[in-house]
Amino acid sequence: MINSANSQPIKQLSLFPSYNHQDSLKPSPVLKWAGGKTQLLPEIKQQYPQQLKQGKITTYIEPFFGGGAVFFDIYSNFKIEKAYLFDKNPELIILYKVIQNDVSDLIEELSTLENEYLDLDTEKRKELYYQVRDNYNRFDKQTDANDYRQEWVKRAAYTIFLNKTCFNGLYRVNSKGCFNVPMGRYKNPKILNKDNLLAVHQAFKIAEIKHTDFAEVVNYANESTFIYYDPPYRPISKTANFNAYSSLDFNDDEQRRLRDIFVKTSNQGALQMLSNSDPTNYIDDPFFDELYKDFNISRILASRMINSKGNKRGKIREILVTNY
Ligand SMILES: C[S@@+](CC[C@H](N)C(=O)[O-])C[C@H]1O[C@@H](n2cnc3c(N)ncnc32)[C@H](O)[C@@H]1O
Numbered sequence: 511m512i513n514s515a516n517s518q519p520i521k522q523l524s525l526f527p528s529y530n531h532q533d534s535l536k537p538s539p540v541l542k543w544a545g546g547k548t549q550l551l552p553e554i555k556q557q558y559p560q561q562l563k564q565g566k567i568t569t570y571i572e573p574f575f576g577g578g579a580v581f582f583d584i585y586s587n588f589k590i591e592k593a594y595l596f597d598k599n600p601e602l603i604i605l606y607k608v609i610q611n612d613v614s615d616l617i618e619e620l621s622t623l624e625n626e627y628l629d630l631d632t633e634k635r636k637e638l639y640y641q642v643r644d645n646y647n648r649f650d651k652q653t654d655a656n657d658y659r660q661e662w663v664k665r666a667a668y669t670i671f672l673n674k675t676c677f678n679g680l681y682r683v684n685s686k687g688c689f690n691v692p693m694g695r696y697k698n699p700k701i702l703n704k705d706n707l708l709a710v711h712q713a714f715k716i717a718e719i720k721h722t723d724f725a726e727v728v729n730y731a732n733e734s735t736f737i738y739y740d741p742p743y744r745p746i747s748k749t750a751n752f753n754a755y756s757s758l759d760f761n762d763d764e765q766r767r768l769r770d771i772f773v774k775t776s777n778q779g780a781l782q783m784l785s786n787s788d789p790t791n792y793i794d795d796p797f798f799d800e801l802y803k804d805f806n807i808s809r810i811l812a813s814r815m816i817n818s819k820g821n822k823r824g825k826i827r828e829i830l831v832t833n834y
Pocket residue numbers: 543544545546547548573574575576577578579580596597598599722723724725740741742743755758760
């Protein structure tokens with residue numbers, strides 16, 4: 511299209527509805543998150559349902575959203591019109607709602623914090639880190655993460671700042687719900703990634719983000735939905751407690767409650783995939799094989815921490831369950 515006044519080409523307005531996301535910058539996880547699926551994406555993608563590729567799926571649901579690697583991949587590559595993204599961690603939901611509602615203010619806040627931090631020497635950085643951590647822990651923990659407040663911008667900025675500067679990008683809270691991870695040793699951490707925040711903001715335009723339990727999926731599951739369940743891992747050994755994401759506990763009873771929901775939403779017609787750690791890496795424990803015996807189970811290879819100190823990496827199997 512040519513503008514006759516100055517003969518400059520004008521960017522043609524997209525004729526596609528809002529699900530034509532392919533040509534913009536692809537969003538990716540904002541946080542480093544335990545159990546993040548970025549590394550496993552190539553294997554997971556291969557098992558997306560055909561109906562997604564055929565454009566028959568209009569709604570995507572991710573009830574254990576975490577860092578959201580799978581959502582961002584699906585959003586970037588398929589015609590999804592609506593997404594329901596849930597998590598039980600209130601700080602995650604607060605951050606994502608701020609990105610959805612006030613991304614410019616968040617960028618400004620983070621930019622100030624990043625400049626301040628990077629200008630300091632190690633000792634002063636340490637002071638700033640622990641000052642931010644203290645202030646972060648003073649925010650009201652009883653706040654309803656579903657009741658949006660503009661005042662959350664600073665809190666969301668702190669979540670990103672702490673994730674980028676703390677030890678290993680861990681998220682760990684004590685019994686009182688206070689974030690207690692020490693400072694990490696990054697020389698030049700990238701605290702603000704403006705382009706990605708804007709891309710995530712764009713992706714969240716189709717999303718309903720909710721602080722809720724995974725069982726809420728039953729209210730949205732039907733034949734045109736694809737659900738990806740990525741619950742906290744079942745500990746792979748008695749000493750490894752990898753599912754300590756926060757004060758939330760996800761024990762075997764929770765795994766069984768999840769299976770019941772998986773069956774229910776499957777009967778509602780949803781296409782669904784679920785991942786977890788594979789206990790048979792270490793011992794003869796058919797826990798998931800029995801729990802999901804009525805579905806298709808496959809194993810994929812993941813490279814991840816294989817002991818609780820986090821200093822031993824190796825290839826281990828993870829389980830993928832699908833109902834298609
Ligand atoms: C394995 S992580 C998800 C990782 C994510 N797929 C990614 O790529 O980053 C599990 C998430 O489940 C959340 N969670 C734990 N219990 C939950 C529950 N009952 N309902 C919803 N979310 C829960 C945790 O807060 C955590 O963010």
